[in-house]
Amino acid sequence: PYRRQRQMCIRDSLVTGQVQFPSKNAFIKELLKACPSVTTIVQNINNMSTSMVLGKRNIVIYGKGYIEDVLCSNRFRISPDSFYQINVKQTEKLYKAAIKAAGINKNDTVVDAYCGIGTIGITAAKYAGNVIGIELNPKAVEDAQVNAQINNIKNIRFFEGDAGDFLSLVHISEPTRR
Helix, strand or coil, X not given: CCCCEEEECCCCCEEECCCCCXXXXXXXXXXXXXXXXXXXXXXXXXXXXXXXXXXXXXXXXXXXXXXXXXXXXXXXXXXXXXXXXXXXXXXXXXXXHHHHHHCCCCCCEEEEECCCXXXXXXXXHCCCCEEEEEECCHHHHHHHHHHHHHCCCCCEEEEECCHXXXXXXXXXXXCCCC
């Protein structure tokens, strides 16, 4: 009955070739019966014959339309179009090692280029004076801004745009040493 379904990503979305979804309610009921921990189901429409998995349109068919996870003691909202590391334990180890190796302190401004939903910048914010996140994906920037609010992070700003272009326009100088 679900022949038009291209694939299903349990963590992200259900990808179909068109909006019509025969037996959608039966599908949702059976999925929730089999996996009661599911909090949201998003149908992604991709009718293009390309290697791209996700299309540009999402339809929330159950729940809030996003999932939440905890990483480095911070809570993150993750929309279907936003990137998120799937191995949380390794990601936490990597972030902690990177922050320690960088020796970030309150005099530093951290630039989180290609910041996605802000996981690195928000994690680094408690060590840094300021954090700037740059991301091309507008939905990820929206998530990043919400994530900063959720975690009560005040010293971080997010900008939508190409990180390479942004960094070429902004002159970041070394601190003056006296």
